[in-house]
Amino acid sequence: MELTRRGYAVLGIVALAELLALTYGARALNAIAAPAVVALLASVVQLRRTDVPTAERDYVPAAFPGDAREVTVEVDGSGVARIAETVPDGLAADDATVEASLPTTFTYTLACDERGRHALGPLEVRLRDLLGLVEETYEVGSTTGVLVYPPVYQVAGRDVILRHALERADVDRREFDTLREYVPGDPLRDVHWKSTAKAQDDIYVAEFADSRVEDDQIVVAATADAGTVDEMAAAAASVVVMALDAGLSVELRLPEQTVPMGRGEDHRQRLLAALATTDTDFTSPFKSYALPDGATDDADVVVRGDGDCVTVAFGDDDRAFEDITVSRENPLAQRGAES
């Protein structure tokens, strides 16, 4: 239990009153000092009798960098509290502090800035007395993990990847699937001229469902030197998301772990989670952040950060990731990271 700033001020008033009374007579100073002393004592007693508060925080869904998440916290107990959330680096919240009478529920907006698995909390609850003269600080509520995926960009060369990875000459163009916006690298014959003509500025290309692709698989291996791990994760995430979208099964090899072959929403989340946490807590000097020997040999796509830039190799076609990035817009943004 300690005095708040206000408490120190009241204590100072008492001391000053005593001093002035000693030096120049009591006057009516007792009417100031006595209530101040009583208030301080009452505050201590009140705080002593207050129970330890408890808190519960809602589950926070995983997010991409730049996303905002509403976090709701329920704090149970009694008395007045100043509640502050412990927000780790990589996340940010401007308004994660509230002063309220308990029990209370409050909500704040969490800005997700950096890739990684962040631990949100515990809550710092400064329990105060009614007058705010003394406070007791409690750490309540467990931490909540917040997973922030690497950014996912739209990359070109879906066909290229498919060709390279699957050694396929052509896509069966008969089965029309969806329309999407043109990205550089799309073959001109895929342009859907009808829709393009209707739209003023955009060019649309047709996507074709290819039943043969569904059985096919690619292996993506990713590694990086220090300093480009984040970019590597973004590149690998973009590539695997694109590959999954193309209907491929994807296996991802990272220095710490290998995510086995799979497909579908859950698999995408597994892949993104693996990429979210890769190298984030790589601190041991005895381990190097490198793929096991031979991991790249049979990989279809190798993403490699060399300290300066990140390259994506499709077989022997080795390109800088920047060059194949079509748009920094997240292709999953519409669908939501979790959907």
Added chain:
Amino acid sequence: MSTRTRSGDLSLDLGGVDPVRTVALAGVALLVTAYSSVFYHFIDVTGQPILFVLAATLSLAAATWLSSSIRLRWAAVVAVGLLAAGLGIYVISLPRQPPLVPLVTDAIALMTGRSLLQVTNVDLWVLGVAPGPLFLTWYLALRRRYVASVLAGGGTLAFLVLTTDASTVTTLLGVVGAIVAVAVGDMDRRGDSLKAAEPLAVLLAVLIVLSAIAPVVPAGPSRTADTWSRFQTGGPGVGGGTVEANLLKADTQLGIAGNLSLSPDVRFRVESDAESYWQVGTYDRYTGEGWVRTGSTSSYSGNLDEPPGRSETVSQTYTAVDEMDVVPAAWKPVSVGDDVAGDVQVNDLDGLELDGSIEEGERFSVTSRVPVASGEELRGAGTDYPSSIEERYTRLPSSTSDRVVERTARITARANTSYDTARVVERWLQNNKGYSLDVQRPRQNVADEFLFEMDAGYCTYFASTMVVMLRTQDIPARLAVGYTPGERVAEDEWVVRGYNAHAWVEAYFPDIGWVRFDPTPAGPRQAAEQQELTEARENNRTDVDVDDTGDGEWTSTPTATPAPLTPRAEQPAREAPPGEITIPDRITRPGGTPAPNLNLSSPSITAAPTNESAGGGDDESTGPFGGRPPTREETALGAIVLLGLVVGLRRSGVTSRVYRAIWLRYQPTSDPQTDAERAFDRLEYVLAERHRPRRPEETPRQYLAAIGADERARQVATVRERAMYAGRVTREEADEAVSLVDDIVGWRGV
């Protein structure tokens, strides 16, 4: 971030008024009221409160109006500007433009316990200073900056506490307001409902009670008159107390005390050319409860002004028999001997004050010029008073009642001159009021109380009342304190004892100066003094006599009848005025006719006006309110305590338990059906306490069987069943059920 909205308040929201904010603002208002009441008191003592009320209202209105439109920074500029402008106007209004340093030292003197009432133009000071804090406090409160608001208001109140002008009760009220404002202000900010303030009400009750009984700060040195305020209670000694020492220590503030006793100890000897009252000090400002000397002091530097009219030199040499810390002098002193000149200060009223003290056995001399004027001259003096005198010495608290004015006007209806008026008032008081040292001190407005409610008093009462009466007739008058001449031991030597301490009146006459009047009846007082002295001698006290006292009064030989210089020069009014005005007879005044065994030439008696702080002889310490009705402020505090008590009881569940106990034992009679049902409810309650509550699925019969209830209980259940389901129950059956339940409940506590 969104916190919970104030849903709890919606039900309490009366016509858009937020109850939490209202309470917080009420706290601020209480604080504002506390310090405004002190300001108001200053104005009330010195002048017209209308202007102050107007200024305060304007400040608050401006704060209300501007709170929504101007920013905090500009509001602070406005408040500081108001304060600076007010102080500027005040400084400009001062008769002499003081340099900066004395202004600063004056401010420090105020902070260390000098009452603001001593400030010369306190009304202007208040008018100048009050709007700034008022504006800022209220503005900040309306802006929801409650803590800052309390800082502004509390600072003002604290300043008034330091100047001794805020009483304990006023201060406590302000502090309570401040606490409410801060705590409920926090709640307002958090969006709590008013229910959260319940513990606060309990805290306030505890806090007020404890603050009233527990001294937390030390009494500290008894300087000036720091506990002079009428609200101060306590202190050592009850009633009586030391006597004339209090007069000597009265310094710049003189309170009206309760009952007192007299001290026969010898204080000093004086060799003088003429008999006189040995004046120690004068007071110009009447506050209703006491006297204040305004203005500042300066060191003595050579001769002082002589009185404006004819005057005679009276040289006095004083020998301290006991340690002295005053410089007595016949009015009006013009110079002091070199032996004390360095320690003497001269105050604004031309009185002498002493820094330090004069040791036992030390001698010092004072030269005075005593005004000489005949009754004829005084009558002809007219009313052409210097404006500075008129302004300073005719002021009365605006709360002075009309009946004082009317009574004085009636008494003096036939007096045509100021002098006659003064003589009539003096004589009227002597003849109509008794002398007593054992009086209950009036709570306020001493003159009014003495004039209308009291039969007797001592010199302070007489003198204060006379000054007030003269001032109602626009005659400049003031209160003087000091010693009566004392025991004459030789032709030119007097021995002065403690009980010679006295208060009297001085009235101003143009071109003559201050002339002494003494409205206290002398006879009974001298008898009281003599009795003290006799008792002390019987007890073989050695400090009541010096070598040459006690052997009978020195009397002049018949041939030397009027000594060349007697107080008659100063008191020409002793001659009976011509018969054109009616003056009550002088039977009770032995001063007019010589009588060998009394101190005849000293026509007045002395009692000790005391300063409550020094004597601690405060009759208010005889109970919570000293037997007087509580003031409005005390009532307000009491109401808060009561509220806290009620809330506390409710919170602790005492009220509901008491209600339950009563409900269980007393059943009012209604119609038979209701009675039967209630009887069963009571039965069920008491059985639940003694055994177990009835489960929801149990019928009453099953329940009674399960707990093994006796026949009486079953009968009550039967009656209730019939009442509920058959709707037929007779009066007798119902009464039977009720009395059976009464039996079961008994008086056992539940």
